[in-house]
Amino acid sequence: MATRKAEINGKRPFRLKEYTFSCEDVPRLSCTDPEVDRLISNEQPVVITDTNLVSSALHWDLDYLGKNMGDGMFTVYSSHTNKFKYFDDKKGNNVKNFREPMRHLDMTFQDFAKRLCNKKPEDESLYMQQTLNDSVGRRIVVDFLGFNWNWITEQQKKHNWGQLTANLLLVGTEENITPSHYDEQQNFFAQIKGKKRFILFPPSQFGCLYPYPIYHPHDRQSQVDFDDPDFEKFPEFKKAAALEAVVGPGDVLYLPTYWWHQVECVQGTGLNISVTFWYKCGPTDKIEYPLKPQQKVAMMRNIEKMINQALNDPKEVPEFMQNMVLGRYT
Numbered sequence: 007m008a009t010r011k012a013e014i015n016g017k018r019p020f021r022l023k024e025y026t027f028s029c030e031d032v033p034r035l036s037c038t039d040p041e042v043d044r045l046i047s048n049e050q051p052v053v054i055t056d057t058n059l060v061s062s063a064l065h066w067d068l069d070y071l072g073k074n075m076g077d078g079m080f081t082v083y084s085s086h087t088n089k090f091k092y093f094d095d096k097k098g099n100n101v102k103n104f105r106e107p108m109r110h111l112d113m114t115f116q117d118f119a120k121r122l123c124n125k126k127p128e129d130e131s132l133y134m135q136q137t138l139n140d141s142v143g144r145r146i147v148v149d150f151l152g153f154n155w156n157w158i159t160e161q162q163k164k165h166n167w168g169q170l171t172a173n174l175l176l177v178g179t180e181e182n183i184t185p186s187h188y189d190e191q192q193n194f195f196a197q198i199k200g201k202k203r204f205i206l207f208p209p210s211q212f213g214c215l216y217p218y219p220i221y222h223p224h225d226r227q228s229q230v231d232f233d234d235p236d237f238e239k240f241p242e243f244k245k246a247a248a249l250e251a252v253v254g255p256g257d258v259l260y261l262p263t264y265w266w267h268q269v270e271c272v273q274g275t276g277l278n279i280s281v282t283f284w285y286k287c288g289p290t291d292k293i294e295y296p297l298k299p300q301q302k303v304a305m306m307r308n309i310e311k312m313i314n315q316a317l318n319d320p321k322e323v324p325e326f327m328q329n330m331v332l333g334r335y336t
């Protein structure tokens with residue numbers, strides 16, 4: 007796999023995998039820059055610096071978390087490859103012979119840390135993805151309360167977002183990859199340790215990324231394997247053009263709802279720790295035309311859900327959908 011050299015602000019170069027599509031940089035601006043508000047209001051991604059959002063956690067490492075995360079059981083995914091493709095196990099029965107691409111394990115942080123430290127190259131890759139809750143130790147609570155809640159709550163209010171739904175703690179190792187997908191929430195993604203690369207596509211490129219059907223366990227995930235794209239099956243992927251952001255400790259990426267993203271723990275940057283701040287989208291006060299691409303994606307999802315409910319059998323959906331459009335809307 008070809009790689010290219012990259013760096014953030016001219017510091018400590020690292021290597022990024024090259025793909026078949028072009029990558030333009032996401033703007034990287036200080037939180038004091040008024041352009042940040044404009045980009046967030048227009049639901050455009052931006053890397054925001056100097057927020058101090060997670061400054062109270064920049065000292066987190068495996069040893070500190072091992073000592074202070076408490077003795078609760080946390081969600082860890084284990085994968086034979088370095089890819090951690092999300093799946094909804096409640097939809098597993100909708101697809102014949104569905105094979106879960108990773109195993110969901112529950113373990114204490116101490117056990118997770120030990121497995122990471124003793125991991126041999128042939129061992130499965132591990133990725134902790136745990137919602138921060140009140141089971142964590144007191145020092146983690148103090149660090150959590152020390153997040154810059156003033157700044158982020160001001161953003162939530164200014165952009166009329168809904169409630170904070172989750173802070174997901176992500177602890178992984180370099181080369182862990184979360185393949186391309188979109189989420190239905192607004193997200194301030196805070197990087198604490200190591201570097202992460204985001205490959206982003208706007209909701210307007212839905213037609214290039216071929217998501218699985220809505221009843222599939224991989225709903226919201228792209229069917230395209232970026233490492234080996236099948237241009238026969240997914241010809242529009244040739245037109246995909248990405249934005250790219252590399253975030254390091256203290257950086258915050260605003261990741262707008264319905265934007266596609268693939269997330270890669272950057273090689274050579276060691277242990278990787280992040281925390282997400284997911285918010286419900288705000289209400290749409292007035293429908294304006296033309297509709298925004300993300301509104302059209304939401305509409306498509308609602309129509310798919312309605313058809314699935316009405317047919318009441320996932321096996322009938324493909325023929326129904328094809329009969330509806332094939333040869334008719336060209």
Ligand SMILES: CC[C@@H](CC(=O)C(=O)O)C(=O)O
Nearest residue numbers: 176183184189193195269282
């Ligand atoms: C959930 C895992 C992923 C982040 C992401 O997809 C998001 O924050 O929406 C990552 O960091 O590997």
Ligand SMILES: [Zn+2]
Nearest residue numbers: 187188189267
């Ligand atoms: Zn995501």
